[in-house]
Amino acid sequence: xxxxxxxxxxxxxxxxxxxxxxxxxxxxxxxxxxxxxxxxxxxxxxxxxxxxxxxxxxxxxxxxxxxxxxxxxxxxxxxxxxxxxxxxxxxxxxxxxxxxxxxxxxxxxxxxxxxxxxxxxxxxxxxxxxxxxxxxxxxxxxxxxxxxxxxxxxxxxxxxxxxxxxxxxxxxxxxxxxxxxxxxxxxxxxxxxxxxxxxxxxxxxxxxxxxxxxxxxxxxxxxxxxxxxxxxxxxxxxxxxxxxx
Amino acid sequence: xxxxxxxxxxxxxxxxxxxxxxxxxxxxxxxxxxxxxxxxxxxxxxxxxxxxxxxxxxxxxxxxxxxxxxxxxxxxxxxxxxxxxxxxxxxxxxxxxxxxxxxxxxxxxxxxxxxxxxxxxxxxxxxxxxxxxxxxxxxxxxxxxxxxxxxxxxxxxxxxxxxxxxxxxxxxxxxxxxxxxxxxxxxxxxxxxxxxxxxxxxxxxxxxxxxxxxxxxxxxxxxxxxxxxxx
Ligand SMILES: Nc1ncnc2c1ncn2[C@@H]1O[C@H](COP(=O)(O)OP(=O)(O)OP(=O)(O)O)[C@@H](O)[C@H]1O
Ligand SMILES: [Mg+2]
Numbered sequence: 001x002x003x004x005x006x007x008x009x010x011x012x013x014x015x016x017x018x019x020x021x022x023x024x025x026x027x028x029x030x031x032x033x034x035x036x037x038x039x040x041x042x043x044x045x046x047x048x049x050x051x052x053x054x055x056x057x058x059x060x061x062x063x064x065x066x067x068x069x070x071x072x073x074x075x076x077x078x079x080x081x082x083x084x085x086x087x088x089x090x091x092x093x094x095x096x097x098x099x100x101x102x103x104x105x106x107x108x109x110x111x112x113x114x115x116x117x118x119x120x121x122x123x124x125x126x127x128x129x130x131x132x133x134x135x136x137x138x139x140x141x142x143x144x145x146x147x148x149x150x151x152x153x154x155x156x157x158x159x160x161x162x163x164x165x166x167x168x169x170x171x172x173x174x175x176x177x178x179x180x181x182x183x184x185x186x187x188x189x190x191x192x193x194x195x196x197x198x199x200x201x202x203x204x205x206x207x208x209x210x211x212x213x214x215x216x217x218x219x220x221x222x223x224x225x226x227x228x229x230x231x232x233x234x235x236x237x238x239x240x241x242x243x244x245x
Numbered sequence: 246x247x248x249x250x251x252x253x254x255x256x257x258x259x260x261x262x263x264x265x266x267x268x269x270x271x272x273x274x275x276x277x278x279x280x281x282x283x284x285x286x287x288x289x290x291x292x293x294x295x296x297x298x299x300x301x302x303x304x305x306x307x308x309x310x311x312x313x314x315x316x317x318x319x320x321x322x323x324x325x326x327x328x329x330x331x332x333x334x335x336x337x338x339x340x341x342x343x344x345x346x347x348x349x350x351x352x353x354x355x356x357x358x359x360x361x362x363x364x365x366x367x368x369x370x371x372x373x374x375x376x377x378x379x380x381x382x383x384x385x386x387x388x389x390x391x392x393x394x395x396x397x398x399x400x401x402x403x404x405x406x407x408x409x410x411x412x413x414x415x416x417x418x419x420x421x422x423x424x425x426x427x428x429x430x431x432x433x434x435x436x437x438x439x440x441x442x443x444x445x446x447x448x449x450x451x452x453x454x455x456x457x458x459x460x461x462x463x464x465x466x467x468x469x470x471x472x473x474x475x476x
Contacts, residue, residue, distance in 0.1 A: 079378060079379065090371040091375070103389060
């Protein structure tokens with residue numbers, strides 16, 4: 001059953017149309033990889049989904065429930081089910097690593113602090129940061145911040161996880177650590193929409209790959225189709241260029 | 246001149262004058278404290294209101310914006326007169342001290358609203374985004390994420406304003422509130438030499454405002470950013 005269904009989604013920044021009629025769906029437990037050139041609107045899709053950039057047109061459904069982004073109640077319920085890891089991590093600068101992970105579950109979801117703490121410590125250990133609990137974000141490397149952001153998103157216990165370039169800032173050995181984390185999540189059945197330039201990873205972890213360019217979905221299909229036998233010239237172009245690197 | 250001052254001093258610092266000056270200083274302190282404390286509360290509320298996004302609150306947002314823009318631009322004296330005559334017209338019989346207190350609070354709130362707003366805006370957009378995406382409401386975002394980062398930006402201009410503001414409360418003398426400046430004029434009219442009287446008033450203002458500056462510095466160091474507290 002499709003869990004996340006996006007139809008004709010449009011978004012603009014001022015007069016610039018950044019999303020121009022996006023159709024996309026993610027089935028429950030699936031991983032969909034979103035690829036495309038810089039500026040094609042990948043981050044904007046994720047931001048629009050969580051209600052940070054208001055959609056100009058189109059519809060979003062989660063488990064059959066239509067989301068009206070103009071209604072605060074709808075957005076609140078949506079954000080209870082979706083978590084996003086930002087391209088720039090967006091960790092709270094005034095909080096330690098542990099506080100970053102614990103703040104929303106305790107203060108917003110009002111779960112018991114002791115229980116949240118236990119889970120936060122476990123999640124941080126899982127992403128290899130057990131020894132950094134009391135550090136502040138500006139004392140961490142980009143890759144470490146990235147992993148805190150992943151742990152923070154997981155602590156929300158989301159049904160759907162949106163990941164934006166979670167490996168962009170990592171050194172090669174850390175890339176594999178973060179990718180392992182995501183692989184485990186995929187195996188555990190987490191529904192995910194993943195934006196990445198890591199083609200090998202996208203290919204391995206995704207059930208379906210969506211290629212977009214200039215605010216439109218150009219082509220979608222199994223990883224084998226997109227990477228080995230793309231139908232569209234633009235996809236072929238992009239894939240061959242990025243694989244050559 | 247010195248001889249005259251020395252001759253006058255014991256009389257000037259007599260019991261009744263000291264009580265009179267003390268009461269006046271108290272009025273200055275009270276006006277300043279009211280302005281600063283209620284000002285920071287109301288100012289923060291106005292700044293918060295301007296951050297809301299919901300449509301039904303739009304009229305309140307405009308009023309908040311208009312209020313901040315107007316009262317920061319009007320001379321203190323004009324606001325004072327406006328409030329004074331507004332109370333006269335509405336036949337509310339308020340002691341002059343409270344008329345002055347209302348004016349002072351109106352002005353301080355407008356200035357502090359702008360200072361707080363600038364502080365809020367100094368916090369990077371992505372901090373607001375992260376909070377919103379995790380379902381923080383506006384108040385939770387400000388409380389847990391924005392204020393702890395904005396203190397550093399808000400405190401220096403806020404305390405700078407407080408210090409300027411203390412001396413501006415002198416204008417309350419225009420409507421007959423007996424605060425420090427008014428007390429100075431009264432004593433001067435009684436025949437005490439201007440140097441002695443206003444020298445004393447100067448010291449009094451300094452004694453009121455100096456501790457406040459120190460408090461500001463202290464808070465800046467303590468609250469500014471939790472990260473800088475660590476060794
Ligand atoms: N806040 C903003 N204001 C104005 N334009 C923006 C803003 N954010 C993004 N854009 C523009 O929207 C377009 C899509 O941006 P987006 O960040 O979604 O691209 P992307 O596919 O994620 O790119 P990248 O791979 O570099 O992260 C770009 O042309 C970008 O310049
Ligand atoms: Mg992006």
